[in-house]
Amino acid sequence: MEVINALGRRKTSVARVYLTPGTGKFEVNGVDSKVYFPTIVLQNSIALPLQVTNTLGQFDVTCNVAGGGVSGQADAVKLGVARALISHNAELKPALKAEGLTTRDPRMVERKKPGQKKARKRFQFVKR
DSSP: OOOEEEEEEETTEEEEEEEEESSOOEEETTEEHHHHSOSHHHHHHHHHHHHHTTOTTTEEEEEEEESSOHHHHHHHHHHHHHHHHHHHOGGGHHHHHHTTOSSOOOOOOOOOOTTBSSSSOBOOOOOO
8 A cells, every 4th residue: 555645835834645545534633624624615625636636535635734824724735635646646737737736835924024013014103
């Protein structure tokens, strides 16, 4: 039984994804994915690479994800699953690339600047 592993990142989240041939079980941090990602939007998001490649019931997916929030973690898992599918079968890459699932989203939180409230918001200007 071969195990395919891949890494997915988004914002500060890192997901290690392990694909094994199986029945379609999806586990995140030892819990079922529907429990870990309660909203339907996030559940559909993490299953998107499998839906695009028509491999929904063929693999068991196990993920360890850490850092960031729920949305960033879901996107990290999505990228990890897409990368694992490509390493399993390179012929799936064009379909995944057409959906934009192979690209790592580079957007990060902008740092806070000194003399300002946040990254771009400033303190109220006082004229006199």
